[in-house]
Amino acid sequence: MVGAIDESLELSEAVLKEILDLYKDIRELSDEEILSCSSDRPEKLFMKLDSLITRDLESDLVFILLNKQELKPIFAHLNLFRNLYTVRLETGYAKEILASQSP
Known part of the structure; x- marks a missing residue:
């Protein structure tokens, strides 16, 4: 039982660190950079966020993290x-369709 609790706490701390690290990187981007930056940085951050969102976690851990009041502004920014x-x-897909021979 103690081992399971320790493992859950470690996982919780690891996921929280991942969330905070991702937030730190994302908050440096302006809306304009996210929408039209020519570098691949927004895409890499999007893929990291997508990977984090789709990770299979225990429902208790997810519930705890989602209900932490101090994380709500961070989740809003990530959203x-x-x-x-x-x-x-x-927008990129729409431009491709419009530029095609038969949109």
């Missing part, structure tokens, strides 16, 4: 980044 990057992707 904004995800939404803006999705707009970027959809």
Whole structure:
């Protein structure tokens, strides 16, 4: 039992560190950079976020992290980044369709 608790705490701390590290990198980007930056940095951050979001975690751990009040602004910022990057992707696909021979 103690081993499971220790493992859960370690996983919780590791996931929290991942969230905070990703937030630190994302908050450095302006909305304009997310939407139209020519570097691959936004894409790499989006892939890291996507990987984190789709990770299979215990529901208790997810519940604890999602209900931490101090993380709510961080999750809001991560959500904004995800939404803006999705707009970027959809805009790029729309431009490709419009530029094709038969849109």
